[in-house]
Amino acid sequence: MTARTTDVTASFAFSASHHDGTARLGRFTTPHGVVETPAFMPVATHGTIKGLSMHEVSAAGGQMMLSNAYHLYLRPGDMMVRALGGLHAFTRWPGPMLTDSGGFQVFSLAKLRTVQEHGVEFRSHLDGSLHQYTPESVMRIERNLGADVIMQLDELIAGGAEIEASRSAMERSLRWLERCRLEFDRIERDGRESAPEFTVSPGAPPLDTFDAVLDLVPPTQALFPIVQGGTHAELRRASLRGILDTGDWVGVAVGGLSVGESKPDMYAMLEVCEPLLPREKPRYLMGVGFPDDLVEGMRRGIDLFDCVVPTRMGRHGTAFTPDGTVQVRQSRFRTDRRPLVEGCGCPGCTHYDRAYLRHLFVSEEMLGLRLLALHNVTFLLDVTRAGREHLRAGTFTSWSTEWLARYRAKGKRIVESDDE
């Protein structure tokens, strides 16, 4: 094992070419390719975008995928993913990838978690087994998985938390960021931990990617810090200052939003952060969101988004449309031969009609879930693509105003209550 010094900044780059207010059109370069921003990242929690193939999402315009370190750590194991060639080889997605640390999942899925300064102890939501997550162990996990961008471990609190609880979690997240950074750099310098031997049963082929396991040199990755602070402007500013004081980050994420607070509160926090966020770095709004949240986020200078909502709502029969969300099981679609969304290029809209989509859901047929999940992902990819086109054309502000007015106006009439 030889140590190496990689100039991470040479493998990652960001530049914005067009601006309209605080919105911007950019290019985020990663070791696995370029992402045109603003961009929505479909979520492959367990290394697969629920119900969809990477080919379908790529054909729909997906540029960068997100996976979850918590889920992959539990199953099949981060060392196993590394043994199988890393996250890109495992999922067969050759493009840019990001792993969330799993902090959110530990705080929302795991059982009996106890948070201390050292880290979080929790029981797996799968089998109740006991695990410990520390800033250092999360870095080792994410460096085994091998995504291009990896996220720090942070402490999460409920959406409407009081200022003292928010401050405490924000400050701990800053201390954990520093520990993440030290461990990230240590692995860069000293290499990854040595791999366990994997048992290969008699008759099975040798583990042909065992070289990857033995390769202790970590892939080229960027660690993103996460701005916390709940819905308290002064905490958000303090979090951002703390982050920018401690490192020259490749990009910065805004977390702890879309977790129960109101939409105006979320947008207000973005407006608090925007002037302090470095202009020359990509900005990632975590876990957001709905179509209107993407447009509002783009207006406030966000470059990257992710959310499980499009696939989850699609599985439940709710579709995004330019006029708000629609539940396809409605009986009014029984005889409706129009495409779900006129002009949408997804297979559900170009090959099938509303009557058939309704039939698939009423009959509980898997093809319905697939088609609607892909439609919703396509819809969010299209919203960010339209945002990019209008930024390039200098028409972003007027387009986004009209887009939001239509989505919300007619939405009042046909929107279903969300099934989230």
Next chain:
Amino acid sequence: MTARTTDVTASFAFSASHHDGTARLGRFTTPHGVVETPAFMPVATHGTIKGLSMHEVSAAGGQMMLSNAYHLYLRPGDMMVRALGGLHAFTRWPGPMLTDSGGFQVFSLAKLRTVQEHGVEFRSHLDGSLHQYTPESVMRIERNLGADVIMQLDELIAGGAEIEASRSAMERSLRWLERCRLEFDRIERDGRESAPEFTVSPGAPPLDTFDAVLDLVPPTQALFPIVQGGTHAELRRASLRGILDTGDWVGVAVGGLSVGESKPDMYAMLEVCEPLLPREKPRYLMGVGFPDDLVEGMRRGIDLFDCVVPTRMGRHGTAFTPDGTVQVRQSRFRTDRRPLVEGCGCPGCTHYDRAYLRHLFVSEEMLGLRLLALHNVTFLLDVTRAGREHLRAGTFTSWSTEWLARYRAKGKRIVESDDE
């Protein structure tokens, strides 16, 4: 409404170009295209092949699809399918289609069924509502649905039934065939029943295919009789004689097999029927089957097959391979980066490896079900395609012998118990 006289035989044709023993290579012409036989028909029970899109199955080599009159009668309703343009337009499958009458489903799914000479009274497996199926009503349903080939209503009995019960059901099936034929011809002559008005809610578009509802002229269809008689050779012969005495059928189906009897019994019944089946007509073995059943069926002169097994087993994690079936959840696949079946052209085998497929099933991810269902359908389509190629080359008998030996020999070692 004007009556018409269609020469059905002009729209349907069958010719066999190559023979090897009793196996034959043929072309079955239907109003919606030609099927090269022997062929496996994937099953779209509710108008969709479970988990798959018609595009995927077409790309895998699917030529003719099967749907189920019982399921579509209950939901969305045969008259609704007719209103939406018929089964081809509804499912967006432009090629040849066949509907099973649903007799099998009435006898296996419905609750509280009572069979009388007039027909079957049953309660829906969906909501317990009361329905009556007669030979005449089934013809009206299947002519509303509009598949190219439609099946008679027959009486089904359990696999190992005694000869008297088998004889009684076989003879009733012959009487019902005659009533089906009379109603089929009457509809051809007098037209379809007039359609109910469909309620179109305010704001919804007019039913743009209402012309199809109003069109009382039935599509060009062929009615297939079904040979019954359980596992009793003399009953099978009597059934076939009865069928051939009463009409000049476009094709003939063999039913009531693969319902619990042993495989040798099934193959023996095919050997009983084969010499009596008209050489110049396609022969359809209903509800069969497994890969080896297809090869055994081809050897015994069968031209068409259908079965839900490939998608059902795929959803449960069992894959067809040339060496028998395999359960992909097995831990020995945990680190196995080989394709599931070397040389298979399906997306699961060309894009992914065994370790990832196992991960998808262990994580209960929908993509796993999709990939394995498509693999299994592809496998059966490939088996019949290989049969056709070897018939053309004159090497069918030796190929099929070797194929069966490999499937069964190694199968002994790695076959899983079927999850059917």
